[in-house]
Amino acid sequence: MAHGPAKGLSRWLFATNHKDIGSMYLWFSFAMFILGGSFAMVIRAELFQPGLQLVRPEFFNQMTTMHGLVMVFGAIMPSFVGLANWMIPMMIGAPDMALPRMNNFSFWLLPFAFLILASTLFMAGGGPNFGWTFYAPLSTTYAPPSVTFFIFAVHVMGASSIMGSINIIATVLNLRAPGMTLMKMPLFVWTWLITAFLLIAVMPVLAGAVTMMLMDIHFGTSFFSAAGGGDPVLFQHVFWFFGHPEVYIIILPAFGVVSQIIPTFSRKPLFGYSSMVYATASIAFLSFIVWAHHMYVVGMPIAGEMYFMIATMLIAVPTGVKVFNWVATMFRGSISFETPMLFCIAFIILFTTGGFSGLMLSLAPSDFQYHDSYFVVAHFHYVMVAGAVFSMSAAVYYWLPKWCGRMYSEAMGKTHFWISFIGFNLTFFPQHFVGLAGMPRRIPDYNLIFADWNMVSSIGAFIYGSSQILFLFNVIRTIVAGKPSTEAKTWDGAEGLEWTVPSPAPYHTFSVPPQVS
Amino acid sequence: MHSKAKRLLALLLGPALLSANTNVWADLADRSTLNMSPGVTLLGRDIYDLHMMAIWVSVAIGVVVFTVMFYSLIAHRKSSGRQADHWHEHLGAELAWTLIPFLILGWMAWPAIQTLLKVYDTDEPVIDIVVTGYQWKWKYEYIGATPADSISFFSNLATPQDEIHGKKEKSEFYLLEVDEPIHIPVQTKVRFLITGNDVIHSWWVPELAVKKDAVPGIVNESWTKAEKVGIYRGQCAELCGKDHGFMPIVVVVEERADYDKWLNGKKAEAKKLHELMAQTFTLEEQIARGEKVYNSTCVSCHGAKGEGGVGKPIAGSKIATGPLEEHLKVAISGRPGTAMPAFGNSLNDLDLAAVVTYQRNAFGNNMGDSLQAVDVYKFKSKKSGE
Numbered sequence: 001m002a003h004g005p006a007k008g009l010s011r012w013l014f015a016t017n018h019k020d021i022g023s024m025y026l027w028f029s030f031a032m033f034i035l036g037g038s039f040a041m042v043i044r045a046e047l048f049q050p051g052l053q054l055v056r057p058e059f060f061n062q063m064t065t066m067h068g069l070v071m072v073f074g075a076i077m078p079s080f081v082g083l084a085n086w087m088i089p090m091m092i093g094a095p096d097m098a099l100p101r102m103n104n105f106s107f108w109l110l111p112f113a114f115l116i117l118a119s120t121l122f123m124a125g126g127g128p129n130f131g132w133t134f135y136a137p138l139s140t141t142y143a144p145p146s147v148t149f150f151i152f153a154v155h156v157m158g159a160s161s162i163m164g165s166i167n168i169i170a171t172v173l174n175l176r177a178p179g180m181t182l183m184k185m186p187l188f189v190w191t192w193l194i195t196a197f198l199l200i201a202v203m204p205v206l207a208g209a210v211t212m213m214l215m216d217i218h219f220g221t222s223f224f225s226a227a228g229g230g231d232p233v234l235f236q237h238v239f240w241f242f243g244h245p246e247v248y249i250i251i252l253p254a255f256g257v258v259s260q261i262i263p264t265f266s267r268k269p270l271f272g273y274s275s276m277v278y279a280t281a282s283i284a285f286l287s288f289i290v291w292a293h294h295m296y297v298v299g300m301p302i303a304g305e306m307y308f309m310i311a312t313m314l315i316a317v318p319t320g321v322k323v324f325n326w327v328a329t330m331f332r333g334s335i336s337f338e339t340p341m342l343f344c345i346a347f348i349i350l351f352t353t354g355g356f357s358g359l360m361l362s363l364a365p366s367d368f369q370y371h372d373s374y375f376v377v378a379h380f381h382y383v384m385v386a387g388a389v390f391s392m393s394a395a396v397y398y399w400l401p402k403w404c405g406r407m408y409s410e411a412m413g414k415t416h417f418w419i420s421f422i423g424f425n426l427t428f429f430p431q432h433f434v435g436l437a438g439m440p441r442r443i444p445d446y447n448l449i450f451a452d453w454n455m456v457s458s459i460g461a462f463i464y465g466s467s468q469i470l471f472l473f474n475v476i477r478t479i480v481a482g483k484p485s486t487e488a489k490t491w492d493g494a495e496g497l498e499w500t501v502p503s504p505a506p507y508h509t510f511s512v513p514p515q516v517s
Numbered sequence: 518m519h520s521k522a523k524r525l526l527a528l529l530l531g532p533a534l535l536s537a538n539t540n541v542w543a544d545l546a547d548r549s550t551l552n553m554s555p556g557v558t559l560l561g562r563d564i565y566d567l568h569m570m571a572i573w574v575s576v577a578i579g580v581v582v583f584t585v586m587f588y589s590l591i592a593h594r595k596s597s598g599r600q601a602d603h604w605h606e607h608l609g610a611e612l613a614w615t616l617i618p619f620l621i622l623g624w625m626a627w628p629a630i631q632t633l634l635k636v637y638d639t640d641e642p643v644i645d646i647v648v649t650g651y652q653w654k655w656k657y658e659y660i661g662a663t664p665a666d667s668i669s670f671f672s673n674l675a676t677p678q679d680e681i682h683g684k685k686e687k688s689e690f691y692l693l694e695v696d697e698p699i700h701i702p703v704q705t706k707v708r709f710l711i712t713g714n715d716v717i718h719s720w721w722v723p724e725l726a727v728k729k730d731a732v733p734g735i736v737n738e739s740w741t742k743a744e745k746v747g748i749y750r751g752q753c754a755e756l757c758g759k760d761h762g763f764m765p766i767v768v769v770v771e772e773r774a775d776y777d778k779w780l781n782g783k784k785a786e787a788k789k790l791h792e793l794m795a796q797t798f799t800l801e802e803q804i805a806r807g808e809k810v811y812n813s814t815c816v817s818c819h820g821a822k823g824e825g826g827v828g829k830p831i832a833g834s835k836i837a838t839g840p841l842e843e844h845l846k847v848a849i850s851g852r853p854g855t856a857m858p859a860f861g862n863s864l865n866d867l868d869l870a871a872v873v874t875y876q877r878n879a880f881g882n883n884m885g886d887s888l889q890a891v892d893v894y895k896f897k898s899k900k901s902g903e
Binding site: 050052053057061129130135137138226227230231232233266267268271272275297299305309313314317321323324328329330331332333335336345352356363364365366368369371372433434437441443445447449450452 | 545549550551552553554560563564567568571572574575578579582583585586589590593594595596599600601602603604605606607610611614615618619622625626629630632634636637652680681682683687689690691692693715716717719721723726727728729730732733734737738751752753754755756757758759760761762763826827854855856
């Protein structure tokens with residue numbers, strides 16, 4: 001029954017192979033990463049110095065909005081779905097994903113969703129300009145007409161995410177090889193299983209929020225309009241009930257990646273496997289009961305403030321457990337510093353830094369000064385970029401030899417790492433300073449006291465942005481002309497079923513399930 | 518702390534952690550560009566202390582964790598010929614690093630709760646000020662015992678467009694200056710009742726330690742008690758549309774006597790405005806007043822020469838050179854579904870009359886007609902009667 005891929009375009013249009021679909025997800029997310037990144041470059045270019053030089057404020061707002069939407073929904077989330085498609089079947093000894101045709105559908109929805117979203121930039125009145133959090137009534141009564149297309153795009157990408165998650169749950173629960181018990185699964189599979197449940201729980205809430213917006217805009221309801229008896233704050237509760245789990249949807253698979261890579265290059269098993277699983281589950285649970293910490297200044301009663309503050313602080317405990325476990329994994333190992341490991345070490349340092357600023361933000365009284373300032377921007381880029389994007393870079397370098405049977409250039413990889421690391425910190429560390437000094441987020445222009453650090457931040461952003469071109473070049477060069485690397489186990493310290501199949505991984509793997517002891 | 522030791526510490530830890538001291542300050546030049554300002558209130562200092570405690574706790578944990586990590590990276594590297602151990606569990610360690618964080622968090626939560634209680638204690642204010650966020654300006658109302666004792670005014674960005682567009686050098690208070698600051702007395706508990714007129718805004722003055730969302734349909738409370746005379750500047754913190762970055766807040770904290778003088782002046786001004794409403798002005802007078810209103814209210818969309826931008830051009834436009842009533846209607850009701858807001862409530866009748874007059878007689882428009890406040894009043898009553 002072994003057969004190769006279909007010829008020509010139909011291989012991709014009608015793809016049901018998890019590796020093909022995984023590759024499409026990864027390329028799509030990289031394209032979105034470049035698109036979202038170019039929006040960020042516009043933002044940083046305008047903020048390079050005080051005054052309005054390049055864009056008008058209304059276009060600046062479209063850039064901040066589209067940057068957030070494209071990065072969260074177009075780059076980070078699909079990249080991890082792509083990784084899940086490629087790796088989960090190979091990690092659990094399954095021949096493919098459980099629902100291959102749905103897999104095809106959930107991928108092919110995405111290009112259309114983002115085509116719709118991107119096309120809003122060319123519509124009369126411009127694209128969405130109300131921030132990626134699209135607070136009503138700015139996003140309803142006061143929104144440009146293109147908001148309807150934005151709502152439709154969110155619905156489509158939400159449907160895609162839900163189908164992707166159902167597929168992952170079905171695969172993990174049904175297609176594990178004999179002997180692959182739940183508590184033997186690689187941590188990447190565990191984190192994705194939990195993430196998939198989070199997605200199924202909260203994407204419908206997002207769909208509900210945008211549907212209420214749609215009704216307010218076109219059908220005369222007043223869910224979020226005070227004038228009609230509605231409540232703008234209701235929008236924020238609904239949005240963040242989705243939005244907070246969403247940040248863990250982004251970071252949990254990243255935790256999984258790091259938990260695969262650190263043991264490999266430490267040549268020592270992951271420390272505290274079961275506590276890692278429990279910590280992941282605890283974080284997922286807590287993510288549902290802390291949403292209003294995004295709303296400390298909205299005017300909540302004091303009891304609400306206290307509850308959300310304390311619940312939020314608790315997240316530090318399981319997150320801390322994870323960091324300590326990674327460090328303990330490295331402790332007394334035999335550590336080498338290939339590019340994936342460098343990205344993972346940077347992940348630990350920078351994600352922990354973002355965790356510290358998260359702990360600071362959890363303190364409601366301090367948040368009255370931090371809220372909606374650049375301090376928040378710095379915080380979430382430390383966890384999103386240094387968390388999700390760095391771990392994704394690590395994952396690509398780590399599994400690329402398995403995917404294409406060729407070795408990337410280590411020198412170029414390390415150069416990419418160091419430029420990224422320096423550029424990233426140059427961009428985002430100074431944003432802590434300007435935020436604390438009083439600079440609000442989402443403004444196109446600022447007072448001169450913020451000028452120096454903004455210039456540093458912009459220079460850092462240009463450095464970080466350009467480092468991605470090197471990344472792209474390195475990946476393409478590897479696929480086309482990299483040094484062949486055909487041994488099954490690319491890395492001497494690697495463990496897991498994916499390292500038992502040949503490199504490059506054949507089109508069909510585990511047609512006969514392996515026996516896991 | 519000994520100054521030499523302090524310098525050494527500053528070198529080691531970077532300037533961010535030490536740049537703010539407990540002195541109070543009066544204006545922008547003294548504001549730290551690296552750290553939170555403790556500001557000029559007790560609450561601000563409490564918040565600042567909490568913030569610094571959280572930083573030091575983070576630094577301490579970071580030092581411990583990263584020391585262990587970097588020790589491993591150096592001492593347990595493969596290139597030193599090391600063989601890896603194979604243990605991967607240690608119940609004692611895992612229990613310790615699960616339980617100890619609870620204690621640290623509890624230790625941090627306690628002062629946070631204490632401060633929170635103080636922030637929420639809005640009782641017994643001496644002065645109440647209603648703050649309303651508009652796209653894109655703030656309205657302040659001082660509630661007096663009688664309507665005649667109350668005053669109300671709008672506060673607009675005062676930075677000229679030429680500075681924003683790089684045609685003039687930017688001043689020290691670039692984007693942080695307004696035409697009408699609010700005044701409050703020093704050492705007095707002032708309560709702010711904060712709400713929004715259109716979308717959500719957020720009223721933030723870092724040195725007064727106040728940030729609260731201005732939500733349409735909801736009145737939020739916040740308070741401050743400034744301990745030092747000075748001028749304190751802040752900005753809208755919640756994205757509220759195009760000019761979100763251009764609606765600053767300026768609070769003048771002054772001695773009680775100065776405040777009373779200012780307040781009486783504002784009351785007299787209000788009375789005078791009331792009288793002005795009943796007067797008739799010449800075309801030139803209306804144009805002069807209208808130019809001021811235009812430059813604070815219309816210019817960011819319609820351009821300094823009426824050439825347009827986000828908004829339609831005024832120069833030679835059909836509206837500004839068409840029927841007077843139609844022009845006034847657009848100014849009062851806006852253009853729903855476009856960026857043109859309704860100014861019927863945010864400008865008084867006198868200013869509405871003046872700005873419409875100005876637009877019809879500037880930028881090459883030569884209509885020669887003019888409006889008076891009473892015309893606007895009549896037009897509005899006719900409209901509400903319909």
